[in-house]
Amino acid sequence: MRASNxxxxxxxxxxxxxxxxxxxxxxxNAGIFRYAMRLLGDTDLARECMAETFSRFLNxxxxxxxxxxxxxxxxxxxxxxxxxxxxxxxxPPSLPLDPELRSDPAGDPPRVVADxxxxxxxxxxLTLLTPDQRQVIMLKYLEEWENxxxxxxxxKPVGAIKSLQHRAIEALRRLLH
Amino acid sequence: MTPTNIEPDEHMKSLLNRLRRVASLTPxxxxxxxxxxxxxxxxxxxxVSQPTSRRHIGWINTFVLAFQRKExxxxxxxxxxxxxxxxxxxxxAGATVxxxxxxxxxxxxxxxxxxxxxxxLSLAGSAQGELDLMMEFTNRRVAEVARLQASGKPVPEGxxxxxxxxxxxxxxxxxxxxxxQMAQALAQIRQQAEVQxxxxxxxxxxxxxxxxxxxxxxxxxxxxxxxxxxxGEADPQGxxxxxxxxxxxxxxxxxxxxxQPGFATHTPAATPEPTGTSYGPGPGAGQPTGTPGHYxxxxxxxxxTPEPTGGSYGPGPGAGQPxxxxxxxxPGPHAGTATCTPxxxxxxxxxxxxxxxxxxxxxxxxxxxxxxxxxxxxxxxxEGGQPTENPGQGGGxx
Numbered sequence: 001m002r003a004s005n006x007x008x009x010x011x012x013x014x015x016x017x018x019x020x021x022x023x024x025x026x027x028x029n030a031g032i033f034r035y036a037m038r039l040l041g042d043t044d045l046a047r048e049c050m051a052e053t054f055s056r057f058l059n060x061x062x063x064x065x066x067x068x069x070x071x072x073x074x075x076x077x078x079x080x081x082x083x084x085x086x087x088x089x090x091x092p093p094s095l096p097l098d099p100e101l102r103s104d105p106a107g108d109p110p111r112v113v114a115d116x117x118x119x120x121x122x123x124x125x126l127t128l129l130t131p132d133q134r135q136v137i138m139l140k141y142l143e144e145w146e147n148x149x150x151x152x153x154x155x156k157p158v159g160a161i162k163s164l165q166h167r168a169i170e171a172l173r174r175l176l177h
Numbered sequence: 178m179t180p181t182n183i184e185p186d187e188h189m190k191s192l193l194n195r196l197r198r199v200a201s202l203t204p205x206x207x208x209x210x211x212x213x214x215x216x217x218x219x220x221x222x223x224x225v226s227q228p229t230s231r232r233h234i235g236w237i238n239t240f241v242l243a244f245q246r247k248e249x250x251x252x253x254x255x256x257x258x259x260x261x262x263x264x265x266x267x268x269x270a271g272a273t274v275x276x277x278x279x280x281x282x283x284x285x286x287x288x289x290x291x292x293x294x295x296x297x298l299s300l301a302g303s304a305q306g307e308l309d310l311m312m313e314f315t316n317r318r319v320a321e322v323a324r325l326q327a328s329g330k331p332v333p334e335g336x337x338x339x340x341x342x343x344x345x346x347x348x349x350x351x352x353x354x355x356x357x358q359m360a361q362a363l364a365q366i367r368q369q370a371e372v373q374x375x376x377x378x379x380x381x382x383x384x385x386x387x388x389x390x391x392x393x394x395x396x397x398x399x400x401x402x403x404x405x406x407x408x409g410e411a412d413p414q415g416x417x418x419x420x421x422x423x424x425x426x427x428x429x430x431x432x433x434x435x436x437q438p439g440f441a442t443h444t445p446a447a448t449p450e451p452t453g454t455s456y457g458p459g460p461g462a463g464q465p466t467g468t469p470g471h472y473x474x475x476x477x478x479x480x481x482t483p484e485p486t487g488g489s490y491g492p493g494p495g496a497g498q499p500x501x502x503x504x505x506x507x508p509g510p511h512a513g514t515a516t517c518t519p520x521x522x523x524x525x526x527x528x529x530x531x532x533x534x535x536x537x538x539x540x541x542x543x544x545x546x547x548x549x550x551x552x553x554x555x556x557x558x559x560e561g562g563q564p565t566e567n568p569g570q571g572g573g574x575x
Contacts, residue, residue, distance in 0.1 A: 013218075016218045016219070016221050016222035017222075018222075021214065022211070022215060025210075025211050025214050025215070026211070029211070030202075030207075034199055034201070037200065038197075038199050043202070047202060047206060050210065051213065051214070054214045055217060062221050063238055064238070065238055115195065118192060119195050119196065121192075141185065141190070141193050142196055172185070172189060173185070173189060176188070176189060
């Protein structure tokens with residue numbers, strides 16, 4: 001998945017044109033929410049993260065800052081920073097089981113519980129990675145971004161992304177085994 | 178080095194794949210967030226104030242972003258702490274030193290001022306630089322004296338001593354230059370000392386300065402500085418000898434007390450340090466300069482009478498020509514009677530650099546003031562210099 005590169009859209013967004021802002025929101029809100037949901041595992045937190053991401057984007061435009069290119073990488077960076085700040089500020093509470101899964105009449109309750117525990121284990125392992133390592137894992141293996149796009153999101157060269165990826169996998173392997 | 182195997186294994190992939198399946202936000206929630214986002218954009222579009230970039234304060238944001246990092250780097254934080262600490266300490270110290278430059282001797286920052294002057298002097302790269310600094314410092318001292326007197330405060334002894342030391346140092350620096358440079362430096366010293374003497378006279382003429390012994394002593398020293406510089410301009414070689422001799426005489430005591438026009442200053446309370454170097458009578462046939470005051474007798478030490486010793490204070494044979502001028506160079510004739518009898522300027526040869534560091538022994542020929550020659554090469558050659566018509570009794574300095 002290639003990150004978006006739309007300077008013209010950003011130029012219109014700097015003038016706070018309603019259509020441009022709506023297009024940006026419609027294009028990226030689902031991805032940002034999904035990204036936050038995978039890391040946070042909580043719908044309300046993920047929604048808050050998404051809303052804050054778009055709000056910070058508007059504030060950056062108002063200050064004359066913000067991206068001149070690669071909007072998608074910029075938005076994911078904001079979301080990632082928000083999540084990182086959240087992890088730092090408080091210990092994530094123990095999450096309840098997903099209501100949909102619990103209410104699935106066809107599901108196997110022990111299996112559901114085991115799956116949820118595994119999910120929790122993966123999220124906990126991810127929180128123990130460094131922020132950059134966590135973002136590389138998320139963007140590379142869950143969002144399926146190319147290294148070049150990840151490099152833009154992290155403001156690092158591609159070579160550094162590969163090294164980060166290697167260290168992140170090694171660290172995650174140690175945490176999960 | 179680029180890692181070769183950077184792909185997760187199958188187990189890790191399966192675990193990560195479990196994260197793929199996440200609940201989506203409901204359409205209603207998406208609509209609500211969309212409406213909020215567009216409303217915020219609408220508010221920004223209609224806002225009255227201009228964007229920051231158009232208010233020419235965007236540079237602040239640039240400055241802030243330069244120090245913002247997503248990831249905490251402990252080493253960077255430590256480094257920043259060190260830099261900030263150094264900035265505070267040295268910046269504060271610099272501000273203190275700057276503030277101290279206008280302080281007076283009765284103020285707490287005055288030691289900082291003198292300390293900074295010492296540092297500046299030690300960092301001077303050339304003799305001319307040192308001389309310029311020393312003359313600046315003497316001007317400061319005179320100004321401090323004037324300000325203290327204007328405010329009705331007494332001049333501390335330390336300030337007077339420092340001024341005298343700086344005046345001496347200026348002469349010493351000038352003596353270390355070559356002839357053309359020294360002539361220029363001495364002219365500079367003389368002119369400045371004249372001005373400072375005038376200022377001191379004005380200060381002494383003021384109400385609180387009248388009769389102040391410290392001011393009187395400083396005025397006398399400034400006038401002496403004028404005379405010495407003028408003499409040095411006329412006779413550079415003699416000036417260097419005078420300065421060297423003055424250094425020797427000042428060695429036992431750090432607080433010279435110039436009571437004679439010449440350099441034969443003497444501190445009665447000074448205790449000579451033994452060095453084992455003696456200045457015996459010189460054999461030289463050099464000619465006396467006949468300049469009054471040069472190598473003249475110093476004040477006697479009323480508190481100390483050295484015993485006669487052998488070898489140290491013997492008279493020279495007096496092979497030279499007698500000088501018409503009292504206070505010239507010649508041996509003392511009183512062998513074995515080297516008592517420090519007070520003598521007056523002109524009483525005898527009073528050949529300046531009597532070694533104060535050797536204790537005379539009984540039986541020694543005494544009295545004569547050894548080198549008694551004009552040129553350094555002749556000094557201390559053992560056979561006296563130029564006897565005068567009025568040979569004195571012993572040196573001016575014990």
